[in-house]
Amino acid sequence: PKKIKIENDRVDKKAKKRKQDEVRGNLWKGEVADGKKKAKKEPEEKWKWWEEERATDGSKWRFLEHKGPVMAAPYEPLPSKVRFFYDGKQMKLGPEAEEVATFFAKMLDHEYTTKDAFRKNFFKDWRKEMTSEEKSKITDLKKCNFNEMGEYFKAQSEARKAMTKDDKLKIKVENERLLQEYGFCIMDNHKERIANFRIEPPGLFRGRGDHPKMGMLKRRIRPEDIIINCSKDSKHPKPPPGTKWKELRHDNKVTWLVSWTENIQGSIKYIMLNPSSRIKGEKDWQKYETARNLKKCVDRLRNQYREDWKSKEMRIRQRAVALYFIDKLALRAGNEKEEGESADTVGCCSLRVEHINLYPEKDGQEFVVEFDFLGKDSIRYYNKVPVEKRVFKNLQLFMENKQPEDDLFDRLNTSILNKHLQELMDGLTAKVFRTYNASITLQQQLKELTSPDENLPAKILSYNRANRAVAILCNHQRAPPKTFEKSMQNLQTKVSHYVDMIGLLRHPLGLVRWDVEVADSFPYSPRAVETKKKAVERLEEQLMKLEVQATDREENKQIALGTSKLNYLDPRISVAWCKKWGIPIEKIYNKTQREKFAWAIDMAEDDYEF
Numbered sequence: 155p156k157k158i159k160i161e162n163d164r165v166d167k168k169a170k171k172r173k174q175d176e177v178r179g180n181l182w183k184g185e186v187a188d189g190k191k192k193a194k195k196e197p198e199e200k201w202k203w204w205e206e207e208r209a210t211d212g213s214k215w216r217f218l219e220h221k222g223p224v225m226a227a228p229y230e231p232l233p234s235k236v237r238f239f240y241d242g243k244q245m246k247l248g249p250e251a252e253e254v255a256t257f258f259a260k261m262l263d264h265e266y267t268t269k270d271a272f273r274k275n276f277f278k279d280w281r282k283e284m285t286s287e288e289k290s291k292i293t294d295l296k297k298c299n300f301n302e303m304g305e306y307f308k309a310q311s312e313a314r315k316a317m318t319k320d321d322k323l324k325i326k327v328e329n330e331r332l333l334q335e336y337g338f339c340i341m342d343n344h345k346e347r348i349a350n351f352r353i354e355p356p357g358l359f360r361g362r363g364d365h366p367k368m369g370m371l372k373r374r375i376r377p378e379d380i381i382i383n384c385s386k387d388s389k390h391p392k393p394p395p396g397t398k399w400k401e402l403r404h405d406n407k408v409t410w411l412v413s414w415t416e417n418i419q420g421s422i423k424y425i426m427l428n429p430s431s432r433i434k435g436e437k438d439w440q441k442y443e444t445a446r447n448l449k450k451c452v453d454r455l456r457n458q459y460r461e462d463w464k465s466k467e468m469r470i471r472q473r474a475v476a477l478y479f480i481d482k483l484a485l486r487a488g489n490e491k492e493e494g495e496s497a498d499t500v501g502c503c504s505l506r507v508e509h510i511n512l513y514p515e516k517d518g519q520e521f522v523v524e525f526d527f528l529g530k531d532s533i534r535y536y537n538k539v540p541v542e543k544r545v546f547k548n549l550q551l552f553m554e555n556k557q558p559e560d561d562l563f564d565r566l567n568t569s570i571l572n573k574h575l576q577e578l579m580d581g582l583t584a585k586v587f588r589t590y591n592a593s594i595t596l597q598q599q600l601k602e603l604t605s606p607d608e609n610l611p612a613k614i615l616s617y618n619r620a621n622r623a624v625a626i627l628c629n630h631q632r633a634p635p636k637t638f639e640k641s642m643q644n645l646q647t648k649v650s651h652y653v654d655m656i657g658l659l660r661h662p663l664g665l666v667r668w669d670v671e672v673a674d675s676f677p678y679s680p681r682a683v684e685t686k687k688k689a690v691e692r693l694e695e696q697l698m699k700l701e702v703q704a705t706d707r708e709e710n711k712q713i714a715l716g717t718s719k720l721n722y723l724d725p726r727i728s729v730a731w732c733k734k735w736g737i738p739i740e741k742i743y744n745k746t747q748r749e750k751f752a753w754a755i756d757m758a759e760d761d762y763e764f
Contacts, residue, residue, distance in 0.1 A: 200752060201344045201432065202756065203344075203432040203435065203436070203753075204435070204436075204439070204753040204756065204757060208436065212407055213406045213407060214406055214407065214408065214409045214433060215341050215342055215385075215406050215409075215433075216342050216406065217340065217341065217342055217343070217385050217387070217388065218339060218340070218341050218383070218384050218385045218388060218406070218411070219339060219340045219384055219385060219388035219389055220336075220338075220339035220340075220348065220384060220391060220411050221335055221336050221339075221391050222336070222380075222382060222391025222392070222393070222412065223336070223351055223352065223353050223380065223412050223425055224332055224336050224351055224352045224353065225353050225375075225376075225377065225394060226352075226353050226354065226355035226356065226374060226375065227355070229249060229253045231249055231252060232252060232256065232303065232306065233306075236302050236303055236306045237302050238252070238255060238298070238299070238300065238302070238303060239298075239299035239302075240291060240292055240297055240298055240299070241294075241297040242297075242299075245291065245292075247284075247288065248284070248285050248288065250283040250284070251280065251283050251284045251285070251288050253283075253356070254279070254280045254283045254371060255280065255298075255300060255303065256303055256307070257356070257357050257358045257371075258276055258280070258300055258358065259300040259303030259304045259306075259307060260304070260307050261358065262300060262301070262304040263304070266358075266360060266368065266369070269364075269368065269369075271364070271365075271366060271368055271369065272358075272368045272369035273295055273369060274369065275359075275367060275368060275369035275370045276295075276358060276369035276370070276371070277295045279369075279370050279371035280371070282371075283371070332351075333351075336348070336351040337351050339411060339427070340388075341427075341431075341432070341433075344432070346427055346428070346431045346432065346433075347427065347428035347430060347431060348411065348425065348426075348427055348428060349425070349426050349427060349428045349429065350425055350426070351425060353375045353380075353414075354372070354375070354423075355374070356371070356372055356373055356374040356375075357372050358370070358371060358372065359371075359372050359418045362531045362532040363498075363499065363528060363531075363532025364498070364532075365532075367418055367419070370418050371417075372416065372417065372418060373417045375414055375416075376397070377393040377394055377397040377398060377399055377400075378397065378398065378399070378400055379400055379414045379415070380393075380399050380400055380412060380413070380414050381399070381400050381401045381402075381403055381412070381413045381414065382399050382401070382402050382403065382411075382412055383403045383404070383405055383408065383410055383411055383412065383413070384402075384403075384404065384411070385404060385406075386404045390402060400414075409426060409427065409433045410424040410425065410426050411424075411425045411426065411427070412424065412425035413425070429746075429749075429750040430746075430749035430750050430752065434750070435750070435752070435753050438725075438750075438751075438753075439753060439754075441586075441589060442589065442593065442724040442725075442726070442764075444581045444582070444586055444589075445586055445589040445590040445593060445724070445764075446590075446724075446764060447579065447580075447581070448579060448582060448586055448587070448590045449590060449594065449764070451578075451579055452481075452590065455578055455579070456481065458578070459473075459474040459477045459478055459481075460474075460478075460544075462474030463475065463478075463544045463545065463548055464544070468565055469565035469566065469570075471548055471551075471552075472548075472552060472563045472564075472565050472566045473563075473565075473566055473570070473571060473574060475545055475548050475549065475552070475563075476502050476503055476563050476566055476571060477571070477575075478541075478545060479502050480502050480584050480587050480588075481587050481591065482539070483525075483537065483539065483627075484587070484588045484591050484592065484627045484628050484629075485501060485502040485535075486501040486502065486529065486530060486584065486585075486588070487501050487502055487503050487568045487571055487572070487583075487584035487585070488500050488501015488502055488503045488504040488505070488568060498528060499527075499528045499529060499530060499531075499532055500527050500528065500529070501529065501530075501568070502563075502584070503563055503566050503567050503568050503571055504561070504567075504568075505527065505561070505562040505563065506527075506558065506559055506560060506561055506562060507553050507556045507557065507558050507559070507560050507561075507562055508558035508559060509525060509526060509527040509562070510523055510524060510525055510526075510549065510553075510562065511523070511524040511526075512524075512546065512549060512550060512553075514546070515543075520540035520541075521540065521541055521542070521543055521545075521546035522538055522539065522540050522541070523538070523539055523541050523545075523546070523549065524536075524537075524538045525537045525538075525539070529629060533629065535629050537629075549562075552564075568584070571584060572584060588628065588722060589722050589724075591627065592624045592627065592628055592718055592722035592723055593722065593723055593724040593727060593764050594764060595620075595623055595624050595627055596620050596621065596623075596624050596723050596724075596727055596728075597727050597763070597764045599619070599620035599623045599624075600616070600617065600620045600727070600731050603616040603619055603620055604616050604617075604731070604735065606735075609695075609698075610737065610741070611698065611699045611702040611703070612698075612702060613735055613737060614702075614737070614741055614742075615702045615705065617728075617731065617737075617742060618715065621715045621718065621719055621723070622713050622715060624718045624722065624723060625713045625714060625715055625717070625718050626713065628717070628718050628722060630713065630714040630715075630717040630718055641707070642704065642707060642708070645700060645703060645704050645707070646704065648700055649697065649700050649701060649704065652693055652696055652697040652700065653697065655693055656690055656693050656694060656697065659686055659689055659690050659693070719747075720747065720750070724754075724764050725743075725751040725754035725755075725758075726754045726757065726758035726762045726764070727762065727764050728742050728743070728754075729751070729754050729755050729758040729762070730758045730759065730760050730761065730762035733758070733759065733760035734760040734761075739755060
């Protein structure tokens with residue numbers, strides 16, 4: 155009997171594997187799981203993963219199969235007519251040195267190539283790619299002439315812009331082919347989109363702000379640098395012929411498909427799933443649920459850090475004041491960095507004495523703190539905020555006998571702060587405060603700004619104003635778009651056009667009111683008057699839409715609304731607002747965003763409260 159059971163188990167496992175292979179094969183072909191082919195253009199049935207039970211063992215998937223990454227194209231040497239000159243003389247470079255030279259040549263018109271740090275780092279790394287003969291000759295970057303290379307790449311760029319429709323179509327078809335082959339994976343019997351399936355090509359590191367490593371060579375990533383993560387029982391991705399992967403891993407406790415280490419910062423890069431995938435959606439959902447949990451205990455936490463301002467221990471006082479700023483101003487905690495490893499950017503815990511100025515109470519004015527520092531991505535944070543007297547006095551104490559370059563919170567760092575926050579609430583970090591304050595601000599602003607009497611464009615303007623309040627809180631700035639002035643001029647031209655048309659339609663009567671009684675004294679039939687009246691109403695509606703649009707653009711020209719909308723605002727607040735006021739969700743979220751937030755669109759009712 156035991157032998158028969160073992161045989162039956164083998165048969166069952168084989169049958170199960172055959173069924174799995176069949177399902178996977180159908181998924182790769184774009185067929186549904188039961189093997190029936192879909193009719194053309196029939197929309198795929200959405201996987202409502204949020205209606206399923208979540209794994210409790212820490213696993214992210216049970217089965218994962220993908221085709222691996224698309225490697226960067228190999229270097230194509232320049233045509234012989236494109237020359238490089240050193241000290242006025244033509245010089246032929248070997249392929250390794252030539253490739254790195256082209257990276258610099260492509261950036262000749264960019265401000266980066268004028269910066270000393272960029273030029274110094276580039277030249278140092280370029281020399282590492284030269285032959286000993288090239289190295290002995292090329293000793294001064296100022297004597298290098300990359301102009302012909304630069305002109306060649308400019309001409310190529312212009313040629314791409316002038317491509318025929320057929321040529322553009324060929325490229326589009328090839329990109330679509332690569333997307334279909336490499337841009338999807340099979341995860342737990344569902345076809346999921348991959349976010350970034352291409353390996354970044356080599357080039358020169360730019361960094362943000364005055365990054366000390368700008369100009370360094372980002373080396374080519376080879377198959378031997380790459381770790382693949384997939385199921386043991388899947389078809390494993392094949393490396394390019396004649397190469398092998400660094401490692402093949404089967405770790406279902408992580409969500410990445412491919413990883414490698416880049417050479418500039420030594421950081422690990424990943425190929426992950428698209429924001430619309432289950433894994434990303436679950437992470438988002440959990441993030442907002444954690445922020446909602448903070449709402450339940452935020453008053454207790456605020457009372458606690460206020461009490462801690464009076465602590466006898468300096469470290470507790472510093473922690474409490476930092477937490478107050480993280481809560482009140484939505485400051486980032488600030489990650490610890492190696493000295494000289496990156497641009498001089500700071501967060502709350504890494505603020506220095508030079509980053510704040512104190513203005514004591516004067517003539518009944520409040521105690522004010524002025525912040526001025528470079529935050530994430532070298533974006534300047536400047537703010538003057540009134541603070542409570544005890545916070546002000548503590549800051550004076552923290553700054554005593556310190557130099558401008560000394561740490562303001564010298565007894566605190568991010569890990570100490572987050573360890574303390576974990577003790578206060580499970581899953582609490584400094585970022586949760588940021589998410590909580592952003593979402594609660596949106597909800598409050600929408601309640602205050604939305605009027606039932608407003609029409610659709612005005613309601614959307616109110617939504618964008620609420621979103622803008624959050625973006626300002628989170629310091630999400632941007633430079634005004636290059637096309638801003640031109641697009642505003644075009645908009646104003648349209649506005650003037652509508653004003654003129656309305657004027658023309660009204661001119662013959664010179665009336666404010668259109669009624670039959672007044673119209674009788676003019677040679678117009680009531681029907682003609684009614685037609686004209688409707689035409690004016692339509693034009694006035696269009697005019698109002700354009701004026702609202704112009705206001706919206708002007709107010710948001712230096713504010714990045716997208717960052718908070720995608721990363722800090724519980725999407726269920728926006729969905730509920732749309733449902734409550736009958737606003738099409740397409741007016742708030744574009745197609746990509748609707749896919750990302752499909753779970754929220756399906757779940758949230760019009761009475762949802764964050």
